[in-house]
Amino acid sequence: MLGLLQHLFDEVSVQVLVSGAVSAGFWPGTGVLQGSILSPFLYSVYINSLPAVLRAPFNPRVVERPPRLYNGLWINSLMYADDVVLIGTAESMPLLLARVEAHSVSLGYRWNPLKSVVLNAGVGGGATGVSPSLGAGVSLSLYGQAIPTAHSFTYLGLPFNVKGSLDTDLLLTRNSQSALGAMRGLQSLGLHSAGFSKLLSAKLYAAFIRPKLEFGLSISWFLKRHLKLLEKAQNQCLRLAFGGHRTSSVVVFRHLTNLPTMEERVDILTSKMLWRVHTQLPGDTLLMVLAPSLVSFKHRLNKLAVKNPIWDPTFAGGGADNSLALDRRGLADKIKVYRLDSLQCRLHPAPPVSPPVLLSACRPSLMVDPILYLPMPAPCRCGAPHASRNHLLECLGVVSKLLFTDDPLGAGYLPNPLDFWLNRLPRMQPSASKLVSSRSFWSVRWPVMLQIFLDIDMICHPDAEFTGKALDLSGSAFLDWLTPVSSATSVSGTPSISSSDSAGITVAIPHLLSH
Structure with a gap:
């Protein structure tokens, strides 16, 4: 293993490709480059012994046994490559930090306290923490340097609040701003009413812009106001694509290009996530290890499964190998049926709401309308409007x-x-x-x-x-x-x-x- 790692990182040469021309090779001062996919791998191998150090039990006379165990496990850390989270009480957190510090000293690496954040610390003047025993003016530290506190922190691209929960409002705000910024950037490349065709603009939006809106939606719990914010952000992006004013309707354009609403996308993404969890995840992953203890409705995984209009517990199948589980094609068919039902509900709303006039004039099916890709008829030189x-x-x-x-x-x-x-x-x-x-x-x-x-x-x-x-x-x-x-x-x-x-x-x- 050591020899393999040495060959991966020693004598690294770099070349720059610009306009088809390749520069001469040069050698960086360090073997691990910023942004390299090998960097997280090397870091994971390097600190492979850290989880065992953190899992070692504390002296019960110093730290009480945690009141909540998940499937018999005390979850006190999360690790995704070099992104590490420590979870503990006011009594256990200083001890966990001491172990982390000692581990880094023993292996010759160092954590950066200024890039770390303490959530729910009970200090800092504004946090509503659960750690009053830290006392006023007492803070957590690494190498004698205090770790700053914050009301929120982004982990793996998802913002978390002081309670350790996913901050849905901040997530939607960031996603919307990112999508609109990228949409305005594509406008300079021709993504507007006078540039690309309507169908190509819709495809570019679905491929490059909509994923920015969808990040983190499959594991989030939304209220009606959250869905309205998502729909508003998508409408703004679509108006930039086809040149509508700030209040113009996008219902017809969305239907002609076969784009679902954001509420439908949330349900679709959640159903796909549930399908992967129950049929694709290996049994030794953290979520599958915790699944037997997540039986209450208050846990988000069960809440998402119960409230999702597409997902059904029978889709997970049965047997040790999930041989009766719904396959990918079957899930796609369920999603199509769900979208057809949603379309019929929009075309034929319950009284006293009247049917939409413009949408009712469109084809009542889920397809890209042929008017977007079939050419207009050419006139004949004799003056006839259609040279059929x-x-x-x-x-x-x-x-x-x-x-x-x-x-x-x-x-x-x-x-x-x-x-x-x-x-x-x-x-x-x-x-x-x-x-x-x-x-x-x-x-x-x-x-x-x-x-x-x-x-x-x-x-x-x-x-x-x-x-x-x-x-x-x-x-x-x-x-x-x-x-x-x-x-x-x-x-x-x-x-x-x-x-x-x-x-x-x-x-x-x-x-x-x-x-």
Whole structure:
């Protein structure tokens, strides 16, 4: 293990990549770089003995046994890489800090007291603590340096208040400010009404902005006012995306782009979290070890499970391996049913509330509306507003142009003569006995079809430029393919061909539709 760690951190070279150019390598002064994913791993290995030191029982004559045990365990510390939390009473906390300090001295590392915070200390003039025995003017310290106190502290990105509980109000405030700041940053890149399309803007919001709003929501307990704040933040972000004023409705835009409300997202994220807890977590994780003692409704895990409209205890399955648990596809189906029910409730609210006028005019289904990705119909050059297939057949006179008197099957080409002749194109090169007749047959019809294809292409793409091969109506590529090289010299009246394309006639069509 020691040799592996040495190879990971010794002789580290760094290069900078800017605009495709790589700088010369340089060597940092320390092997552990700030922000490196190896740093938490090395730290975890280095202080691996600290949990055993903290779990050692105190002398009962000095520190009383804690009144609450979780599954027979006294939880006095939490560790996530180099983020460490100590949990204790006024009597045990100084002893825990002394153990932490002694452990750091023995291994040669040092904690930073100024980056540490004491919550619920009962000191500092404002904290409503439960540690009155510390006395006025007495504070906790490391290496003789006092640790500052605070009313809240952020651990793993989540703010906690003086009671050690998740500060929901502060979490929503931070999430909203972060999301709106990122949304305004994306506006400078084109995420606005005059920039990206509505569908792309919605996808960018869902991929980059909404996760900032959703951080920590799956383990939080919300009141109605909290959900309104979340909805307000999402509405502001969506207004920035499609260019609405500060009070414009986003209901239709959200429905057209298939974006759920934030209340729905909270329920969806919570149900996914519960599904992972009950079906995916290994049995030796901290949450699974504590789960048998979390049977009361007052515990947040049970409260979230009972109040979630998607989750059902039967989803967790049964058996030692959870063989009867709901799979990922089944959970996705449950979420879809929940969203459909929510949509129906919005479309058909209970009296005396009237149905929403604008939302009722939209498709009553969970899908991205086709109006966001299907192109608008192109007008015809004759003045018709919609150059549809039927209109082009009539406007260009396709029926009369492709009706050849010498063809005995000419009467069977209706209603669409283009489809009729395209289906009659040969899939294989003709044999030598049919070579002359096949070439003479298509040399009359194929140039006419190319002219029709070119007219359709110009009408449907009025802004495109047609030059070079796009204007070639001779059809030589297809007609030359009909004549193999070996038969070129034996066909009377057929010019010599230097090369042939054996890939089939499909090569004759794509260049017509390339613009």
